[in-house]
Each structure stands twice: as C-alpha cells, then as structure tokens.
Amino acid sequence: MVDGSPGNRTLLVVDDEDAVRRSLIAFLHQSGFPSAREARNGSEALDVLSRERVFLVITDISMPVMGGLELLARIRREYPETDVAVVTGHLELDFAIQAIKNGAFDYFKKPFRFEEVIGTVNRVIEKQHLQRRSLELELLKERRRAEDRHLKDFVLALAKITDMKNPYTRKHSDRTSEISRLMAERIGLGADDVERICLGARVHDIGKIAVPDHVLDKQGRLTEAEFDLVKEHPARGADLCQRVSCLMPVVPMIRWHHENLDGSGYPDGLKGDAIPVDARIVRIADYWDAITSQRSYRKPMTTDGAARQIEYECEWGRLDPDLARVLLDCVGAGLVQRVRASATV
Ligand SMILES: [Fe+2]
Ligand SMILES: [Fe+2]
Incomplete structure (x- = not known):
C-alpha cells in the first residue's frame, strides 16, 4: 500500500x-x-x-x-x-x-x-x-523562484545604494544600463539578450559595497594600495551574485566589465574574444558614463572629448572598436545624451 x-x-x-x-x-x-x-x-x-x-x-x-x-x-x-x-x-x-x-x-x-x-x-x-x-x-520550486526574485530585488536595491553612497556615482549604474540597452538594440540582439545586458549593467558595480568608503569617497588620486582595493570590486560582485540563480546569467558582465581587449584589464586579464560580448558592451557603456561624469578629482569630459577618448582607447587596443563604433553612432544620433538628460535616469 x-x-x-x-x-x-x-x-x-x-x-x-x-x-x-x-x-x-x-x-x-x-x-x-x-x-x-x-x-x-x-x-x-x-x-x-x-x-x-x-x-x-x-x-x-x-x-x-x-x-x-x-x-x-x-x-x-x-x-x-x-x-x-x-x-x-x-x-x-x-x-x-x-x-x-x-x-x-x-x-x-x-x-x-x-x-x-x-x-x-x-x-x-x-x-x-x-x-x-x-x-x-x-510549490517548492515556485517558493524557490519567489525567494530568488526577492534576492534579485535586494541585490538591485544594494546596487542603487552603492551608487548613492558617492555623490559622483549617483545613477551611474542606471545610466550604464540604458546606454548598454541602446548598444545592444543597435547591434540587433533579441529582447531577452537586451534585458540580460541591462540587468548586468545595473548591478555591474555591486562589488563596490565591499570597498571601504574612505577609498570610494577620496578626493584626489588613489594610491596604488587603494586602487588595488577598488580593483577587487568586479570579483567581489560576481561572487555575491552567483549565489542568486536568476542573476547567474549576468555574473560574467559583473566580473569582466573592467577587462581590456589587449589583456591589460582586471581582474583576470582576459584578452579579445575571451571577453564575452555582454561584458564588452557594459565595459564601453560604463567607460562612457564614467568619463562624461563629474569626479572628485576631475571635470566631466565634453561629448566631443569623450568620443575622442573612446577612439584613443580603441587605438591602444583596450576597447572593442566595433562596439565603440556602435556607441559613437548612438552618441551621433543624440541617444546617449538623452539618457543623461532623462529625468528618471
Ligand atoms: Fe566597475
Ligand atoms: Fe561602473
């Protein structure tokens, strides 16, 4: 029986x-x-x-x-x-x-x-x-999915708080996400891929929660030791997010958003095609938003100056030139500037 x-x-x-x-x-x-x-x-x-x-x-x-x-x-x-x-x-x-x-x-x-x-x-x-x-x-699976969604919301909230801790990075991740969206749509990725890249961009700097405030808030240039602490943030963020199953697909973007095409980036020094295209998109969107934003130690670059800087980084082999062209096309169409001007982002 x-x-x-x-x-x-x-x-x-x-x-x-x-x-x-x-x-x-x-x-x-x-x-x-x-x-x-x-x-x-x-x-x-x-x-x-x-x-x-x-x-x-x-x-x-x-x-x-x-x-x-x-x-x-x-x-x-x-x-x-x-x-x-x-x-x-x-x-x-x-x-x-x-x-x-x-x-x-x-x-x-x-x-x-x-x-x-x-x-x-x-x-x-x-x-x-x-x-x-x-x-x-x-029912068990549904409960796990619900817990996972709550954890994802929690991580998104943490990412926002991390940006807000420093007045110079406020809304940085939201803008990086929207610029990444423009690029992903322009190269013709499907809706699921676009949403995944936007999510990755929104949490790409989550690991900065583990970087001491006095380093993030420092006025002026960082010492080598301080910069070493900052360089830990991609790996720390990836470690945090790989515990949440619905964030697993964005972990590569978090870990490798500071990798350079020539292998000079961090944390793993990946080169060329070893860096997933998602991470290369977020890398460029992140870089554009950083150089066009005010920092404690420098003024924001103008649109023309930032475009020249992007081309310069491509000539040095650090940024993906094809994706950089996609970004600059979006800049040429005025779309990227609208992201910054938007009241919600
Ligand atoms: Fe970062
Ligand atoms: Fe960033």
Whole structure:
C-alpha cells in the first residue's frame, strides 16, 4: 500500500444491487479500508461526497435515479481530486469506453474478481500519491523562484545604494544600463539578450559595497594600495551574485566589465574574444558614463572629448572598436545624451 494507512482513506461503492454492493464493501473492509462507504445510486453518492472526502468511487453504470455516467460527469466537475472506476454489465462495454473517455480511471466487467478491484485501488492510490508529490515539488520550486526574485530585488536595491553612497556615482549604474540597452538594440540582439545586458549593467558595480568608503569617497588620486582595493570590486560582485540563480546569467558582465581587449584589464586579464560580448558592451557603456561624469578629482569630459577618448582607447587596443563604433553612432544620433538628460535616469 502506498502513502500511509489505507484505513484513513475513504472509498465509495455505488450499486443498486444490494448483494453486489454489500459483498464488495465487506471485502474492502477486510482488505484494510474500514471507512469504505456505500450508496445505491448516483444521487446518494453525491450526498456522501458532499459530506466526506472520498479518494475513489467505484460505481455501477445502470442505476435508477442517477446512473454511473451522470455521476462520473458530476464528480469530474465538482470533485476533480476523486477518481472513478466504473462497473459494467457484459453488454455495456460501449458505456465503459465512454466512461474512460470522460475521465474514469478504470472499469470492471461483471462478474469481477475482488483482486481486480484491489489492483485498481492500489494504482489509484499510487497515482494520487505521485500527483501530490509532483504538486508539492512544483510549490517548492515556485517558493524557490519567489525567494530568488526577492534576492534579485535586494541585490538591485544594494546596487542603487552603492551608487548613492558617492555623490559622483549617483545613477551611474542606471545610466550604464540604458546606454548598454541602446548598444545592444543597435547591434540587433533579441529582447531577452537586451534585458540580460541591462540587468548586468545595473548591478555591474555591486562589488563596490565591499570597498571601504574612505577609498570610494577620496578626493584626489588613489594610491596604488587603494586602487588595488577598488580593483577587487568586479570579483567581489560576481561572487555575491552567483549565489542568486536568476542573476547567474549576468555574473560574467559583473566580473569582466573592467577587462581590456589587449589583456591589460582586471581582474583576470582576459584578452579579445575571451571577453564575452555582454561584458564588452557594459565595459564601453560604463567607460562612457564614467568619463562624461563629474569626479572628485576631475571635470566631466565634453561629448566631443569623450568620443575622442573612446577612439584613443580603441587605438591602444583596450576597447572593442566595433562596439565603440556602435556607441559613437548612438552618441551621433543624440541617444546617449538623452539618457543623461532623462529625468528618471
Ligand atoms: Fe566597475
Ligand atoms: Fe561602473
């Protein structure tokens, strides 16, 4: 027997023939189903169902008041968790086929052997057990997905707070995200890829939460030791986000948004195509936003100056020239400037 004591399970036998019904009930009582109930027709069966939770109804087809097929239809509609097995006379095979088509679990032909009935009862118990397990697993998965979404929202909030800690980086990640969106759309990436890149850009600097405030807030140039601390932020951010499954796809952008095409970047010194295109897009969007923003130690570059700086970085082999061209096309169309001017970003 599957899943707990059979004594806790209620079966219902519906048959207008007293002898058939009573002998089956007696057999079920002896076979470990002391709570097996009986009814003489479909109408009485519905009375029992309205009072008790029944896992299986074994019903005759031809009965006065309400027959088995009508009862089956009512049960499928009103008690979907209850299974039905039908019992047919030897001339009623068409009804049995109809019953199976209408959702009956099984059928028996009279005269049936009690062992057949117990075989069906056990298969129903096993099927319902598996259905419950599958439902529980689905609920568990949904709970995990919800937890994951909450963690993602938390990380996004942390990323915003990290930007806000320093007046010079306020909204930096939001702007980097919007510039990345412009670039990703311009090179024709699909909607899912665009959204992934935007999300990666929004959390790309999350690792700065681990960089001491006195380093982030320092007025003037950083010492080598301080810069070493700043250089830890991509790896720290990637470590944090790889614990959240829905952020896993953006971890490469977080870890490699300071890598250079010539291998001179950090933290891994990746070169060329070893740097995923997502990370190369965020790299350029991030760089543009940084050089066109005010810093404690310098003024923001003008649009023309920043465009020249981007070209210079490409000549030195640090930035991807194809993606840099995409950015500069967006700048030429005035789209990037609109990102900064936007009231919401
Ligand atoms: Fe960064
Ligand atoms: Fe950044």
